[in-house]
Amino acid sequence: MVNIITTTLDKIDLSDNVVVVGLAEDGSIPIYVEKNSKLNQISNKINSFGQTHLKNIRKYGKFMTLATSLDETPITILLVGLGELNKLNSDRIRHIGGLISLRCKELNFTRINILKFFSEPTFFEPLIEGLVLSQYEFSKFKENKSEQDQDLSFSDNCNINIITDGSKREEELSQINKTKIICDAVFFSRDLANSPPNHINPGTLAHAAKSLESTNNITVQILDQSQIKEMGLNGIISVGKGSQNEPKVIIVNYNNSEKNEKPILLVGKAVTFDTGGISIKPSDRMDEMKFDKSGGCTVLGIMKAVGNLALPINVVAIIPAVENMPSGSSYRPGDIVHMYNGKTVEVLNTDAEGRMILADALSYGISKYSPKYVIDFATLTGACIIALGTNVAGVIGNNDKLIQQLKVSAGSTGEKIWQLPLYEEFFDLIKSNVASMKNIGGRTGGTITAAAFLSNFVENIPWAHFDIAGTAWTQDGTAEKSYNPKGATGFGIRLILNFLENNRNFV
Structure with missing residues (x-):
């Protein structure tokens, strides 16, 4: 550097x-x-x-x-x-x-x-x-x-x-050091997201996450397939069971505040490669689906920087890591999955897999850690690209105060976000005749119905969901920025670090 x-x-x-x-x-x-x-x-x-x-x-x-x-x-x-x-x-x-x-x-x-x-x-x-x-x-x-x-x-x-x-030399040198730590975290995230699927699968991503234990106050726990299944994280098991690369759940703990202080919960979708499963995607640009792990890579980058900056907070990051492949053991359209929080999901499209693994990770994290608030990152829907293009991420949640402060940080870091509504009518679109809900809501409002699905798994905890499908890597229509070379961008890392630094006491 x-x-x-x-x-x-x-x-x-x-x-x-x-x-x-x-x-x-x-x-x-x-x-x-x-x-x-x-x-x-x-x-x-x-x-x-x-x-x-x-x-x-x-x-x-x-x-x-x-x-x-x-x-x-x-x-x-x-x-x-x-x-x-x-x-x-x-x-x-x-x-x-x-x-x-x-x-x-x-x-x-x-x-x-x-x-x-x-x-x-x-x-x-x-x-x-x-x-x-x-x-x-x-x-x-x-x-x-x-x-x-x-x-x-x-x-x-x-x-x-x-x-x-x-x-102001001392202050400037401190700013340089802090900024280089953040940039190093962005590089770490970009490297993981850019890596091809024959080099990064759930197991190797988990191994990369373990490297964060060299950072002060960070511990990393990896749950394997048998543990995931025993715990009832069936959304993660269902998506990952079609691949010979078994699913993992990566849990990164950072504790640098009082033990009784509730942590912040970060969740990141990490589908290390997404074929769509049985509902297989078209072959055109399927290679870009190595970037479907970008949400998890963003969260890992945030944790690396949080540790190196020694922020005086407690944070837990959960990254469900799977590979979505078609095979004789894949989950199928028509399956009904019993999720971690007891709700059931009718699967209508196996390519709507990100919300399945996020839902389990969210409900498990909230149940186990009782966080102050939750922020998740996911390359979740192509509908977000249709709605907002490739330079703006969608943000949806249940707490306007949280989202407004995130907008302030986005303005500081140049990472553009736009809030989408979560009206009651969108919940009607994911109602199922045979289960608690279905995993897709039709062609209209796809980004919002995906968020409506996730909201069933966050209870009343303040929550913000980032759909970074258009911003996680450079695509057609991405504005040329000198600081965003081709490939993974690390979108959201600088934004969240700015938010954490300036909202220490946010509740």
Whole structure:
């Protein structure tokens, strides 16, 4: 991972590799430039290049490399357009940070000096996120090892100095450390989600989860098929029994608060590969169903960061891990499954498997741990993509206060969410003539009827459900973001960590 520090201008050699300078579209000169004679010389050098050329470079996301000299010392300047300053927000800063990092990698600038180009303190962490997250690449299976080694060498050898006035250096270094921990958790999640199904199945995912025990205050318990069956988690057993890779339930405990304080419960769907089972999917783009474990990978990433950040809270994460395959032992349309909480489900479509395993995990987690509140993540419905596209996740729940605070965090991290309603009429669509409910509600409102199904398993505990089917990985229509390379995005990790940090006492 790239090394990032803050420093003052007098502590660095500007001739060392590249100096990154942000240019506002209106041509205004930041106050920190005006106050420093050396920076003022740089500004004069840039302006001497010609306003006609600079006008285009000042537009958001544009770049130009300029070779010049300062006090007879050659320097290289990388100009980056900031666009209109009143349009700058956290996500535009995050994207700019990623663009800077990628451009420097392309030009092989391994020592990067960035003149801090904003005064808004809330922009600092997004800049770091962009600089780091953009460097992610899933390259472990590339045949060309030399190319892979070169990419890793850049990240390992890249040193970034963010030049500030030094007045808040300790605070800035703390922010850098925190942000790098979060980015490392995103990388961990992306690696798991990107991994192909012949490398990640329920057992190997459980093994990866066990690695979190090296983090302070974390313990990991893995339930095998016999334990899952004995406990009555029949939704998980039903979905997983068609595969030779037996289901697992991964339970991650993090305790760093008073023992009698109720934990937060996180639940993540991890279907390591989803063929649809007997209700088999079309072959087109079925390869993308390796991403159907993304909800579980998101939750594991959150737990990794929670431990490394040493947040003063108690959290339990439950990840039901299955592979949904067609075989002679698969569950079938028409089956009736007795769930953990005693309710019965008429199976009408075996491709609506995520809600089956989530339902058991939710009811088991609530029964055993009596949490303050519950948040779950799942690539649950294609209907969510139809409704909201591939840049916005759906959120549904039974507690508006919880959802409103999650929206605030989403605004901070640039992970867009939209609340969908859970009206009584949707519950009518999942009524069954032969069981407590059926596992699909028809073609209309599919994301909401899936949430209505899940709500039968959360009792009255405050609960928020994230449908990340459109945002868990880059798809057709996904907006290009420098910090989200192709493949798994780790959507939701930064959002939840922001929420946990800023809502310590939420009940």
